[in-house]
Amino acid sequence: MEYIAEGFATAIKLLVRGDPETYSAIFTTLRISSLSIMAALVIGIPLGFLLGYYQFPGKRQIHAVVDTLLALPTVVVGLFVYVLISRRGPLGSLGLLFTIPGIGIAQTILILPIVIALTATAVSNLDVRFRRTVLTLGAGKKRTAVTALYESRYGVIAAAVAAYGRAIGEVGVSMMIGGNIKWHTRTITTAIALETGKGQFAMGIALGLVLLLLAFVVNWILQIMKRKI
Amino acid sequence: MQKLCAAFFLFLLAATLALLPVTGYAEEPVLRMATTTSTDNTGLLDYLAPVFQHDTGIELQWVAVGTGKALALGKNCDVDILMVHAPSAELKFVNGGYGTDRREIMYNDFVIIGPRSDPAGIKGKSVDDALNRILKKGVIFASRGDDSGTNKKEISLWEAAGLGIPDRQNWYIQTGQGMLATITIAEERDAYTLTDRGTYIKYEVNNSGDPPLIILVEGNEGLKNQYSVIAVNQEKCPSVRYGYALKFIEWITSDKTQKLIGNFTMLGKKLFIPNAR
Numbered sequence: 081m082e083y084i085a086e087g088f089a090t091a092i093k094l095l096v097r098g099d100p101e102t103y104s105a106i107f108t109t110l111r112i113s114s115l116s117i118m119a120a121l122v123i124g125i126p127l128g129f130l131l132g133y134y135q136f137p138g139k140r141q142i143h144a145v146v147d148t149l150l151a152l153p154t155v156v157v158g159l160f161v162y163v164l165i166s167r168r169g170p171l172g173s174l175g176l177l178f179t180i181p182g183i184g185i186a187q188t189i190l191i192l193p194i195v196i197a198l199t200a201t202a203v204s205n206l207d208v209r210f211r212r213t214v215l216t217l218g219a220g221k222k223r224t225a226v227t228a229l230y231e232s233r234y235g236v237i238a239a240a241v242a243a244y245g246r247a248i249g250e251v252g253v254s255m256m257i258g259g260n261i262k263w264h265t266r267t268i269t270t271a272i273a274l275e276t277g278k279g280q281f282a283m284g285i286a287l288g289l290v291l292l293l294l295a296f297v298v299n300w301i302l303q304i305m306k307r308k309i
Numbered sequence: 310m311q312k313l314c315a316a317f318f319l320f321l322l323a324a325t326l327a328l329l330p331v332t333g334y335a336e337e338p339v340l341r342m343a344t345t346t347s348t349d350n351t352g353l354l355d356y357l358a359p360v361f362q363h364d365t366g367i368e369l370q371w372v373a374v375g376t377g378k379a380l381a382l383g384k385n386c387d388v389d390i391l392m393v394h395a396p397s398a399e400l401k402f403v404n405g406g407y408g409t410d411r412r413e414i415m416y417n418d419f420v421i422i423g424p425r426s427d428p429a430g431i432k433g434k435s436v437d438d439a440l441n442r443i444l445k446k447g448v449i450f451a452s453r454g455d456d457s458g459t460n461k462k463e464i465s466l467w468e469a470a471g472l473g474i475p476d477r478q479n480w481y482i483q484t485g486q487g488m489l490a491t492i493t494i495a496e497e498r499d500a501y502t503l504t505d506r507g508t509y510i511k512y513e514v515n516n517s518g519d520p521p522l523i524i525l526v527e528g529n530e531g532l533k534n535q536y537s538v539i540a541v542n543q544e545k546c547p548s549v550r551y552g553y554a555l556k557f558i559e560w561i562t563s564d565k566t567q568k569l570i571g572n573f574t575m576l577g578k579k580l581f582i583p584n585a586r
Contacts, residue, residue, distance in 0.1 A: 167386035277490030
């Protein structure tokens with residue numbers, strides 16, 4: 081049992097003393113997850129809005145496909161992107177395998193369905209009287225659309241939180257595309273997987289604590305944003 | 310609304326700033342290596358890489374996979390150089406035109422380790438005899454099962470003992486993981502396993518010199534474990550950094566680095582014995 085307590089003690093030490101290996105994994109994780117959430121929001125919010133706001137043939141089917149992709153397994157995304165960006169693959173010339181942008185792209189694919197699906201749901205769940213009310217108040221088509229997006233902001237924030245949570249906590253893509261290269265593509269999750277496998281728990285526990293802390297901070301910031309806007 | 314936009318842009322800005330240092334990496338000369346898990350798990354590469362960077366200005370980045378996967382990465386042109394330990398597979402790789410400039414750099418030996426209680430009674434026996442006893446008693450044996458150099462060696466040992474390649478048997482577990490992870494699994498399951506001595510010494514250190522699994526079979530002929538480096542063929546893979554790979558090969562086979570490898574000890578034991586010619 082001692083080794084658990086020992087793990088926690090060492091974990092605190094690693095964090096307080098600024099152990100470079102631990103912090104390298106933390107910053108790598110932040111970089112990758114920022115990259116992927118940014119790309120996913122920029123692409124996903126407009127697409128989700130289109131899907132939720134407008135009526136068009138095949139809408140239901142697309143919705144069903146996006147909802148299915150919510151369950152996209154990380155290793156499948158990893159495999160798919162790996163095959164694409166390996167030097168032998170169609171995008172091999174970009175040299176993305178084992179790089180941070182490479183993991184970012186794969187994570188973007190992973191979390192894009194979350195952003196699209198939740199945004200679409202939030203927009204389509206607006207009160208049916210909303211559109212009529214805004215139109216009677218004299219808003220044009222464009223203005224109505226923008227207001228609809230604004231009115232569904234909490235849903236969009238929820239989408240961002242869920243997507244960020246998936247990106248920061250996933251291990252399959254980071255391991256397969258990143259290769260767990262020390263000082264370079266080793267993330268919090270791949271380091272935990274590696275250290276646990278090697279029977280060295282302290283760094284794993286330290287990084288686990290940081291991961292929880294990060295999740296908490298992100299949610300806290302978004303809570304504040306919710307109150308302010 | 311404006312606040313929402315402002316918050317969103319602030320977020321984008323922060324995220325972009327967080328990404329900036331990434332671009333800095335690309336400009337530094339980087340040599341990417343695929344290697345076996347033993348060179349990584351033992352800390353040998355952590356020990357050598359800073360010296361290499363100091364001597365040549367090239368940053369060494371490595372992915373630690375089994376030898377089989379390392380060779381595949383080389384075939385796919387995804388790495389510049391390999392450090393592996395499966396001589397026959399290596400020669401096939403070189404003869405197939407995928408690699409050049411193969412040099413042997415160091416060796417250690419394989420050992421069979423197992424629980425102190427030694428339920429199959431293999432201590433001090435020959436490899437053939439030991440494997441026979443494990444199989445007959447059905448004591449759990451943890452195999453890497455990942456086409457790594459150690460896995461290839463293990464399979465060749467089963468074959469050499471005339472026992473065939475075990476598969477889908479209750480006592481034979483294939484972990485699909487690295488060496489140290491596999492030793493951990495063997496420890497949890499009270500199993501035997503085959504490991505290189507370097508990783509075993511590292512495992513001893515992790516357990517403060519008193520590990521639950523001990524060496525039971527060693528020193529037999531045919532347990533030698535030779536490590537080599539191979540540059541990925543630039544004719545097949547124009548994108549590889551062949552010049553850096555050559556520099557690394559020259560550096561690791563130099564007297565100075567060979568001495569460094571010889572000086573890499575834990576618990577007073579050498580993990581790898583340099584033998585570049």
